Amino acid sequence: MGRSNRPTQIERARQWIKKGAVTRDDSDDELAADDQPWEWIYADQYAQRLKADQQDVEDGKSSRKRKASAISSSGDIVGARIGRFECRLGDAVLLKAEGGNDAWVGVICDFFYDEDEDEKMANFMWFSNPREIRNKGKKMPDVLDNELYITPSWDDNPLSTINGNAIVLSPKEFAKKYPKGTVPRSSKDYGKVFVCRRGCNTKTATYTDEFVWEDIYGGEGDLPNLIKLIQSQTKATRKKSGPAKKSDAALDANV
Numbered sequence: 001m002g003r004s005n006r007p008t009q010i011e012r013a014r015q016w017i018k019k020g021a022v023t024r025d026d027s028d029d030e031l032a033a034d035d036q037p038w039e040w041i042y043a044d045q046y047a048q049r050l051k052a053d054q055q056d057v058e059d060g061k062s063s064r065k066r067k068a069s070a071i072s073s074s075g076d077i078v079g080a081r082i083g084r085f086e087c088r089l090g091d092a093v094l095l096k097a098e099g100g101n102d103a104w105v106g107v108i109c110d111f112f113y114d115e116d117e118d119e120k121m122a123n124f125m126w127f128s129n130p131r132e133i134r135n136k137g138k139k140m141p142d143v144l145d146n147e148l149y150i151t152p153s154w155d156d157n158p159l160s161t162i163n164g165n166a167i168v169l170s171p172k173e174f175a176k177k178y179p180k181g182t183v184p185r186s187s188k189d190y191g192k193v194f195v196c197r198r199g200c201n202t203k204t205a206t207y208t209d210e211f212v213w214e215d216i217y218g219g220e221g222d223l224p225n226l227i228k229l230i231q232s233q234t235k236a237t238r239k240k241s242g243p244a245k246k247s248d249a250a251l252d253a254n255v
Contacts, residue, residue: 090220
């Protein structure tokens, strides 16, 4: 039987990530050549490394949390690699947007193999650029240059769209790391560092209360609480939806 003309899951995903992305000057700088395949990393391969990371946390040597409870069995897929590049559950990564040097930023929530598409895939919880909020009356007035909102939106995309790691910080940690206010172009992290202090449902322009990123998220073990916080505080019925004073009906009329 011939293949349907209906867009595949991958095609729909790639169409979705064409707009609203962040600008990134480099491309594929961390990844291997296209002819190298992605490989799964299983829990047993990470067990010793995660145990060492957990010990570092307990000893105060690491600022990144590694929670042993994230490993439930040795057969679980906990990450993926291509060449020397690795990413794992809970990591923030850049995803290629078609055309130009744009990229999306998302947190990896799951890895799986899609038999219909014959692709290794991941499920991502998306960050959103403030430019995606079309209602001018509901835009936050204090948006920072490299600010993103974590959103209650998820989608599946092939691993082939991943374009490197992303670094997400609170404004305070960003200022501490980059006192001049910008990431130097000479830095290997240029184009990969963002700040996040709010969640937002971009469709309704409903915001969470302001938070400190490092307090609410440190890796895979914090994903359930992060999701719960974002979902509960960005419901359409929430009254604290931004700086606007007008009614939603009046604002929607101005979109």
